[in-house]
Amino acid sequence: xxxxxxxxxxxxxxxxxxxxxxxxxxxxxxxxxxxxxxxxxxxxxxxxxxxxxxxxxxxxxxxxxxxxxxxxxxxxxxxxxxxxxxxxxxxxxxxxxxxxxxxxxxxxxxxxxxxxxxxxxxxxxxxxxxxxxxxxxxxxxxxxxxxxxxxxxxxxxxxxxxxxxxxxxxxxxxxxxxxxxxxxxxxxxxxxxxxxxxxxxxxxxxxxxxxxxxxxxxxxxxxxxxxxxxxxxxxxxxxxxxxxxxxxxxxxxxxxxxxxxxxxxxxxxxxxxxxxxxxxxxxxxx
Amino acid sequence: xxxxxxxxxxxxxxxxxxxxxxxxxxxxxxxxxxxxxxxxxxxxxxxxxxxxxxxxxxxxxxxxxxxxxxxxxxxxxxxxxxxxxxxxxxxxxxxxxxxxxxxxxxxxxxxxxxxxxxxxxxxxxxxxxxxxxxxxxxxxxxxxxxxxxxxxxxxxxxxxxxxxxxxxxxxxxxxxxxxxxxxxxxxxxxxxxxxxxxxxxxxxxxxxxxxxxxxxxxxxxxxxxxxxxxxxxxxxxxxxxxxxxxxxxxxxxxxxxxxxxxxxxxxxxxxxxxxxxxxxxxxxxxxxxxxxxxxxxxxxxxxxxxxxxxxxxxxxxxxxxxxxxxxxxxxxxxxxxxxxxxxxxxxxxxxxxxxxxxxxxxxxxxxxxxxxxxxxxxxxxxxxxxxxxxxxxxxxxxxxxxxxxxxxxxxxxxxxxxxxxxxxxxxxxxxxxxxx
Numbered sequence: 120x121x122x123x124x125x126x127x128x129x130x131x132x133x134x135x136x137x138x139x140x141x142x143x144x145x146x147x148x149x150x151x152x153x154x155x156x157x158x159x160x161x162x163x164x165x166x167x168x169x170x171x172x173x174x175x176x177x178x179x180x181x182x183x184x185x186x187x188x189x190x191x192x193x194x195x196x197x198x199x200x201x202x203x204x205x206x207x208x209x210x211x212x213x214x215x216x217x218x219x220x221x222x223x224x225x226x227x228x229x230x231x232x233x234x235x236x237x238x239x240x241x242x243x244x245x246x247x248x249x250x251x252x253x254x255x256x257x258x259x260x261x262x263x264x265x266x267x268x269x270x271x272x273x274x275x276x277x278x279x280x281x282x283x284x285x286x287x288x289x290x291x292x293x294x295x296x297x298x299x300x301x302x303x304x305x306x307x308x309x310x311x312x313x314x315x316x317x318x319x320x321x322x323x324x325x326x327x328x329x330x331x332x333x334x335x336x337x338x339x340x341x342x343x344x345x346x347x348x349x350x351x352x353x354x355x356x357x358x359x360x361x362x363x364x365x366x367x368x369x370x371x372x373x374x375x376x377x378x379x380x381x382x383x384x385x386x387x388x389x390x391x392x393x394x395x396x397x398x399x400x401x402x403x404x405x
Numbered sequence: 406x407x408x409x410x411x412x413x414x415x416x417x418x419x420x421x422x423x424x425x426x427x428x429x430x431x432x433x434x435x436x437x438x439x440x441x442x443x444x445x446x447x448x449x450x451x452x453x454x455x456x457x458x459x460x461x462x463x464x465x466x467x468x469x470x471x472x473x474x475x476x477x478x479x480x481x482x483x484x485x486x487x488x489x490x491x492x493x494x495x496x497x498x499x500x501x502x503x504x505x506x507x508x509x510x511x512x513x514x515x516x517x518x519x520x521x522x523x524x525x526x527x528x529x530x531x532x533x534x535x536x537x538x539x540x541x542x543x544x545x546x547x548x549x550x551x552x553x554x555x556x557x558x559x560x561x562x563x564x565x566x567x568x569x570x571x572x573x574x575x576x577x578x579x580x581x582x583x584x585x586x587x588x589x590x591x592x593x594x595x596x597x598x599x600x601x602x603x604x605x606x607x608x609x610x611x612x613x614x615x616x617x618x619x620x621x622x623x624x625x626x627x628x629x630x631x632x633x634x635x636x637x638x639x640x641x642x643x644x645x646x647x648x649x650x651x652x653x654x655x656x657x658x659x660x661x662x663x664x665x666x667x668x669x670x671x672x673x674x675x676x677x678x679x680x681x682x683x684x685x686x687x688x689x690x691x692x693x694x695x696x697x698x699x700x701x702x703x704x705x706x707x708x709x710x711x712x713x714x715x716x717x718x719x720x721x722x723x724x725x726x727x728x729x730x731x732x733x734x735x736x737x738x739x740x741x742x743x744x745x746x747x748x749x750x751x752x753x754x755x756x757x758x759x760x761x762x763x764x765x766x767x768x769x770x771x772x773x774x775x776x777x778x779x780x781x782x783x784x785x786x787x788x789x790x791x792x793x794x795x796x797x798x799x800x801x802x803x804x805x806x807x808x809x810x811x812x813x814x815x816x817x818x819x820x821x822x823x824x825x826x827x828x829x830x831x832x833x834x835x836x837x838x839x840x841x
Contacts, residue, residue: 130412130512133502156542160528160535167530167571236526240519240543241502399505402498403420 140395146243153242157250161225162257176261183213184269187331198332203366204273210266211365212330215358218259219296220321225251226300227317230308234405244398248304249297256293266365277365284364292357295383301390305397308405328355333362335369343372350375353383409514410479410595410626411500416509418470418495469495470506471650477628477643479514479594482621484637484658485630486665487647493630494599496647497521500628501597515594516545520613522599529573533564533583536572540587554590562586589616595626614640634662634812666708666812674698675705676807685790687800689728693720693769695790695806708810711783711831715776715809719790720769721801727764731796732772735789737805744786744829747774750796762795779833783813 147154166172187209191198198205226248230237233247270277307313329337334346334355341349350356350371356379359371470492477483485493498504499511501519526543527536537558541551551558559565562583564575572580589612598613614636617627621640631637637644637658644661646654654664675696678684685692698716699709709715719732733748749758749772760770786809791802 130409130514132510132512133505152548153542156539156548160531160539163535164528164530233526236543238503239522239525241517242543242545402504 140391140393143243143245143391143395147245147249150243150246154246154249154253157246158253158257161250161254165254173261176258177265179258180210180213180217180262181265183217184210187213191331198336203333203362203368204275206273207266207270207275207366208333208362208368209331210269211361212328212332212358214259214262214266215292215354215361216325216328216330217262218255218292219324219354221258222252222255222296222300223303223317223321225254227303227307227314230304230401231311231314231405234308237405238402244305244401245301245394248300252293252296252300255296259289275366278367281364281367285361288357288360288364291360291380291383292354294387295353295357298383298386298388298390301394302386305394305401308401309397324354328352329358333368334359334371338369347372347375347378351378351382353379353386355379408479409476409512411475411477411514411628412512413473413475413500414509414512416470416473416499416506416511417468418492418499418504419466419468419507421466468650470499473509473652475645475652475655477626479626480621480624481643482617482627482629482641484641484644484661485628485647486634486637486644486661488665491647492650493647494521495650497597497599497628497630500595513595517595517597518545518588518591518593519597520588520591520599521597527572527580527584530571532571533559533568533575536583537587540584541591544588544591545593546591558583558586558590561589585612592620593625595628596620597628599630634665638662674707674709674807674809685801685803686724689723689725690730690792690801691722691724692790692792692801692803692806693722695719695788695803697788697807697809699809707808708812710778711781711811711813712778714778715781715811717774717776717788719772719774719792721772721792722769723765723767726767729762729794730760730765730770731762731793731798732774733791733793733796733799734774735791736776737787737789738784738829742829744781748796749774780830781811782828782831783811785810 166175169175171178184206187198188205191205198209229247229251230244237244237247267277269275303313303317325331334349337349338346350359356371356375359368360376362368363370473496485496487493495504497519498521499506500513501517501521502511502513503519503521526540528539531539537555538548538551541558542548559568562579562585564579564583567575567579572583575583596617598617614629614631614633617629618640621627629637629640641658644656644658645652646661646665654661656664675694677694678692681691696705696718697707697709698704698718699706699713701713717734719734721730721732723730731748731750733746735746736744738744747753749761751757751761754761758772760772787805788807788809789802789804790806791799793799793801
């Protein structure tokens with residue numbers, strides 16, 4: 120009996136108390152198994168009734184790359200850098216952009232599409248957008264394997280000395296995405312406008328970030344005075360950094376890096392606090 | 406010895422009226438945000454609550470629950486009783502953490518499992534096997550535990566050969582069986598069951614309640630919302646009564662049920678149109694009120710005993726002299742099927758009604774229709790009223806003017822927990838057997 124008394128779980132209180140939402144992180148960690156289940160579900164559903172299945176993960180960035188290469192070839196413009204072949208440049212851009220776009224797109228709808236569950240049972244709601252993000256990261260990781268054959272094919276040398284930096288840089292991008300989807304998913308649950316506006320924002324974002332061109336092309340246009348502002352966009356920063364670490368393009372400016380880092384941190388913390396705030400009324404409002 | 410496993414401190418919950426059927430628009434939020442910025446008044450999320458709630462509805466807000474103080478010890482099985490809209494489901498959702506209270510705090514010890522619906526999170530594209538893991542995880546089972554009990558779950562659901570078929574190809578019965586099998590293997594410290602929201606399947610409800618009593622016997626805490634008062638009486642050691650968002654009583658189930666039933670009887674059972682404009686009317690006739698009298702009293706009641714005569718009273722006003730009137734009622738059950746149709750015509754009357762189809766002088770009239778006791782079943786009925794110059798001709802009508810529930814008070818305290826589901830009526834007939 121005494122043992123049983125010892126193992127009694129503590130009383131957990133909840134109510135309108137938490138402010139900054141840090142408690143969510145601990146809770147997400149506690150329910151990581153469920154996060155994995157949601158991730159697995161999203162992954163399995165995506166490739167059900169699809170003939171070539173997981174090959175799509177490789178095809179999508181490859182097709183994106185070929186389309187833009189073809190487009191620029193027809194237009195006769197060179198959007199790449201002067202030193203590195205265009206194909207790997209555009210592929211890194213495409214991979215990053217697909218990580219951003221698909222995580223934003225799937226995560227934004229995740230709470231709303233799952234509202235019949237959200238209103239029937241409790242679990243940390245953050246798990247749903249996070250599972251969407253995990254799917255996007257999975258695609259990103261698989262797609263990254265394409266970089267090797269593309270580099271070999273175009274005769275581009277990978278910079279092995281700095282290549283390991285690609286992992287922390289990718290994690291930075293993932294962190295930024297996590298902050299953004301915390302905002303987007305909970306906003307969309309309250310205001311469906313977000314879901315409608317997102318495609319346009321993504322379209323714009325694709326051209327505002329150096330997805331299909333290299334930042335070098337813009338350097339002359341923006342001049343050193345403004346380039347940091349362009350690089351303050353964490354997506355642009357991460358793409359630029361990835362190209363630098365893997366392909367040896369010009370390194371983004373330190374001031375741009377600092378600004379992007381500050382923005383990332385702000386987005387993440389505010390996203391956490393906002394999600395917590397929105398979560399309180401989620402089941403009533405969704 | 407017994408420890409507290411659920412504790413509610415002054416929990417209140419309010420909802421925005423009208424917000425449920427209208428998506429919040431971003432422009433609205435921005436507009437009100439800007440307005441508040443200039444007005445320097447509290448933001449919409451800041452809540453100022455008066456000490457005494459004058460009314461449940463105020464300024465576009467609806468208080469679903471007010472100042473609920475409750476503590477439940479482990480091993481208790483507690484029934485929550487109250488009429489529709491009293492706030493029972495909101496209370497359960499707050500306990501299950503689905504809804505955050507507006508005020509107050511909720512404490513729960515250990516793992517909470519909530520069965521507000523079967524098969525929450527089932528995905529049609531996934532196979533039965535995948536869904537067991539997903540659903541189990543959503544219900545809060547650790548993966549290792551699901552793996553350990555997987556065979557049991559599958560055997561319980563009797564779907565062994567369909568395990569790797571997507572659930573979308575399952576029959577609905579198979580899907581429900583699988584969903585219930587997962588839920589039945591859930592072993593939370595606190596289980597929350599809403600019978601109202603669960604599928605209306607009788608067998609499933611019985612299984613749900615069986616599960617509840619089994620968990621209670623293991624020393625776990627169970628909370629049940631059920632409209633089946635007999636089940637509450639049999640299953641629970643304690644019940645609470647909720648009325649208009651307040652916890653009004655906390656006692657042994659028998660006493661709570663008595664109080665609940667007497668309150669129900671004191672309640673509605675009457676539909677009055679005070680306002681001439683809104684009353685169903687024609688140029689000649691205006692409906693004044695419809696009421697149900699039962700339990701041998703003259704007071705209107707929405708819940709009546711099965712063994713008492715039920716009287717339906719229709720009050721109407723004749724506006725133009727010499728209008729012929731024939732009063733008709735239609736009684737339907739919850740599924741909308743006709744139980745019977747009656748009028749004050751001689752062919753449907755035990756004794757002829759002197760006013761039937763006679764020219765009525767202006768004035769107010771009351772027509773009574775008596776339904777014998779031990780005739781209707783213990784379920785809810787809806788009464789529609791029609792008035793016209795003769796049988797089958799309608800000039801004023803009001804569909805489902807009111808509803809009433811017939812209660813089988815006798816069977817309620819006995820062993821039989823089910824209801825007489827199925828038959829529309831349940832008359833007591835004359836049976837006799839003779840040896841030839």
